[in-house]
Amino acid sequence: MSHSHSHSHGPGEHHNHSHGPPLTPLTPQTPVSAQLPRPDPVVQALIDQDFKPSPIKIGAEPHIVVCTEHALEKCSDCNLDLTTLNRMSRIFANNPNLPYPPPANVITQKLTQMVTATKEEGNVSNSLFYARQSFMHVSQALFKKGQHQLSIQRYTTAAVYAVQRPPWEANQLMREELSTVISNRSAAFYESHDYISALADAEVVLQLRRNWGKGHFRKAKALQALGQIADACEAIRLGLSFEPGNQVLRHLPLTNSY
Numbered sequence: 001m002s003h004s005h006s007h008s009h010g011p012g013e014h015h016n017h018s019h020g021p022p023l024t025p026l027t028p029q030t031p032v033s034a035q036l037p038r039p040d041p042v043v044q045a046l047i048d049q050d051f052k053p054s055p056i057k058i059g060a061e062p063h064i065v066v067c068t069e070h071a072l073e074k075c076s077d078c079n080l081d082l083t084t085l086n087r088m089s090r091i092f093a094n095n096p097n098l099p100y101p102p103p104a105n106v107i108t109q110k111l112t113q114m115v116t117a118t119k120e121e122g123n124v125s126n127s128l129f130y131a132r133q134s135f136m137h138v139s140q141a142l143f144k145k146g147q148h149q150l151s152i153q154r155y156t157t158a159a160v161y162a163v164q165r166p167p168w169e170a171n172q173l174m175r176e177e178l179s180t181v182i183s184n185r186s187a188a189f190y191e192s193h194d195y196i197s198a199l200a201d202a203e204v205v206l207q208l209r210r211n212w213g214k215g216h217f218r219k220a221k222a223l224q225a226l227g228q229i230a231d232a233c234e235a236i237r238l239g240l241s242f243e244p245g246n247q248v249l250r251h252l253p254l255t256n257s258y
Helices: 041-050 083-094 109-123 148-162 171-191 195-208 213-225 229-242
Strands: 003-010 013-019 056-058 065-067 129-131 134-136
Touching: 065 083, 148 171, 171 195, 171 213, 195 213, 213 229
Parallel strands: none
Antiparallel strands: 003 013, 056 065, 129 134
């Protein structure tokens, strides 16, 4: 329905015309829910084909799940390993201000400092000092002073810190930190004449960083000390295949002097 009236637009001018219905105030529109993309039917079929429901229940802690039958986070009988899922759940439960995981390239600097500082405790000499909440380096290394058992303890602690990184952080960072610490511990075991432990740590290093020459060097040294010269030579050859210019590997004397 239109409304007719007259009004002047200028001196002595009158116009008769109609206007539409009176305007009503604008009201906020209801937001349209985002349309999720339809799953690829082929991919969905593959997922459905392998999907097996797992009988789980809330555990004794309110933020974890366990297998229904045995109430375990990791259960070989039920073929379930819920430790990673529960670890993520605990992190969010203990950090209510963290609504979602940050990008993978955002790392926990405090944890990095803890790993580095504790590793340095394995390197520095008899006393540890604190200043402004950080470790001060002292002149002589525990390792060089022959305090190998103490350095092994500190390297072990640093390794424990290294594996505590949140699961959303880049895995490569954890591998580099952990392999460096375990390589140092392998050297400390070697100097303590515990060649089996030195070899075991060298193998762990190579599982973490297959192409790292120092890991192959640690393995060769331990094998040499155990009298396994042929295996030590093979460790050097493999290391040189990754790092042909590694002079430490090239000049490692392989004689059974033990």
